[in-house]
Amino acid sequence: MSLTVLMNAGPWLSVPPPGYGGIENIIATLVPELRRLGVRVVLASVESSTLPVDEKFSVFPDGQFHALQRPYNQVCGVSQAHLNGVIRQLHHRDDIDLVHDHVEAVGLATLAAMGPDGPPVLHTLHWDLAKHPELYGNLDAGDRVRVNGVSASQLARAPRALREHSVGHVHLSTPLAVGADRAPRPEKGDYAIILGRINPGKGQDVGARLAQRVGVPLVLAGPVGPYHRPEDLAAAGDEARQNPDVRFFYDEVAPHVDGELVRWVGTVAGQERDDLLAGAKASLFPLRWEEPGGTAVVESLALGTPVVATARGCLPELIEHGRTGLLTTDEDELGDLLLAASLLDADECRREAAARFTPAVMAQRYVELYERVRQGARAR
Numbered sequence: 512m513s514l515t516v517l518m519n520a521g522p523w524l525s526v527p528p529p530g531y532g533g534i535e536n537i538i539a540t541l542v543p544e545l546r547r548l549g550v551r552v553v554l555a556s557v558e559s560s561t562l563p564v565d566e567k568f569s570v571f572p573d574g575q576f577h578a579l580q581r582p583y584n585q586v587c588g589v590s591q592a593h594l595n596g597v598i599r600q601l602h603h604r605d606d607i608d609l610v611h612d613h614v615e616a617v618g619l620a621t622l623a624a625m626g627p628d629g630p631p632v633l634h635t636l637h638w639d640l641a642k643h644p645e646l647y648g649n650l651d652a653g654d655r656v657r658v659n660g661v662s663a664s665q666l667a668r669a670p671r672a673l674r675e676h677s678v679g680h681v682h683l684s685t686p687l688a689v690g691a692d693r694a695p696r697p698e699k700g701d702y703a704i705i706l707g708r709i710n711p712g713k714g715q716d717v718g719a720r721l722a723q724r725v726g727v728p729l730v731l732a733g734p735v736g737p738y739h740r741p742e743d744l745a746a747a748g749d750e751a752r753q754n755p756d757v758r759f760f761y762d763e764v765a766p767h768v769d770g771e772l773v774r775w776v777g778t779v780a781g782q783e784r785d786d787l788l789a790g791a792k793a794s795l796f797p798l799r800w801e802e803p804g805g806t807a808v809v810e811s812l813a814l815g816t817p818v819v820a821t822a823r824g825c826l827p828e829l830i831e832h833g834r835t836g837l838l839t840t841d842e843d844e845l846g847d848l849l850l851a852a853s854l855l856d857a858d859e860c861r862r863e864a865a866a867r868f869t870p871a872v873m874a875q876r877y878v879e880l881y882e883r884v885r886q887g888a889r890a891r
C-alpha cells in the first residue's frame with residue numbers, strides 16, 4: 512500500500528509513554544501495525560519519542576505533561592506551538608496523503624483552518640465530549656476533515672458538529688491481546704485493582720469505600736495529577752493541592768487508603784503493570800464519567816482479568832455481562848459483584864481480547880477509515 516500518514520501525537524508525552532499515557536499508548540500500538548500493512552508513518556511528537564517510524568519531527572525536546580497544570584490558555588499555547596511545527600511541515604512537503612490527528616480540539620481546529628488545499632485529516636476523539644462542549648465549541652471541522660470516536664457511546668454523546676463529520680468508531684486495542692487466547696493461565700491473587708489516573712471520573716473513592724465494606728484487598732495504581740510515586744506526592748507538600756486530582760485524592764480517596772486492605776502504589780509500568788493486572792481477580796471501574804474508550808478495560812481482558820464496572824460509556828460495548836465481566840448501574844451493587852467476579856472464566860476474557868482488541872483489528876479498521884476520508888476529500 513502506498514500511503515504516507517502524518518501521525519500527530521502532540522506534545523504531552525513521548526511515544527511510547529514512560530508509564531501512564533492513554534493516547535500515546537494507542538499510537539504506539541497502532542503505528543507498528545500500520546507499517547506492517549505498508550503504510551509510511553511520519554510521527555509528529557516530542558524528540559524523546561523512541562517509537563520506530565519512517566520519519567519523525569518535533570518542536571519540544573521532551574513531553575510537556577507538566578505544563579498541563581497551567582491555565583487552559585497556556586495549555587493551548589503549548590499545543591499550538593507544536594501544531595505550528597506540523598503546519599510548517601505540511602506547507603513544505605507534498606508527500607503526506609493524510610494526517611491522523613490526536614491533539615484534542617486544537618489539532619482539529621488548526622488543521623481545519625488550512626482550508627481546501629491542506630491534506631485530508633482524520634481526527635480521533637479521545638475524550639468524553641458531552642461534558643466538555645467548550646473544547647470543540649463552534650468548530651467548523653471543514654470539508655476535508657473527518658473525526659472518529661473510540662466507541663459508539665462516545666460518538667453518540669459528541670456535539671452535533673462533530674457527529675456530522677464522523678466516519679464511525681474504532682475500539683482501542685492492546686498488544687497484550689495478541690495470542691492472549693494461547694497464553695498460559697495467569698495465577699490469580701485475592702485482590703482487585705483499579706488501574707488508571709486517580710480522578711473523580713475513574714471513581715477510586717467509590718472503589719476504596721466498597722473494598723473496605725466487602726473486605727476485598729484493593730490496589731490503586733496510577734498517577735495522582737503529575738505525581739507518579741507516593742513519595743513524590745508526599746515531598747510536594749501543600750502546593751500540590753492546587754491540582755484538582757491531588758485534592759480529590761487527599762479529600763476523597765486517602766481516608767480509605769489504609770496501606771493494608773487498600774493501597775495506592777503510584778504509577779506502574781511495563782512488566783510490573785502487566786503482572787499486577789494479570790494477578791488481580793477483578794479489574795474494577797467504579798466510573799462516574801462516561802468512559803470514552805477504556806484502554807485499561809481491554810488490557811484487563813487480554814490479561815485474563817474480568818472487569819467489574821459501572822455500566823457507563825463504552826463499558827457495555829466492551830464487556831459482555833456475565834461472561835467477560837459484571838456490569839451494574841447501581842454503585843452499591845459493585846461491592847457484591849466484586850465478590851462474585853472470581854466465578855468468571857479468565858479464558859473467556861482472553862479469547863474475547865484475542866478476537867476483538869488486537870492491534871491488527873484496530874489498524875485494519877483505521878486503514879479503511881483513511882481510505883474513506885481520502886475518497887471523501889477527493890469527491891469534493
Ligand code: UDP
Nearest residue numbers: 530531532533707732733778779805806807
Ligand atoms: N497506565 C499505566 N500505569 C498506570 C496507570 C495507567 O501504564 O499506573 C496505562 C493503562 O495501562 C492504559 C493507560 O495508561 O494503557 C490509560 O488509558 P485509559 O484509556 O484506560 O484511561 P485514560 O487515562 O486515557 O482515560
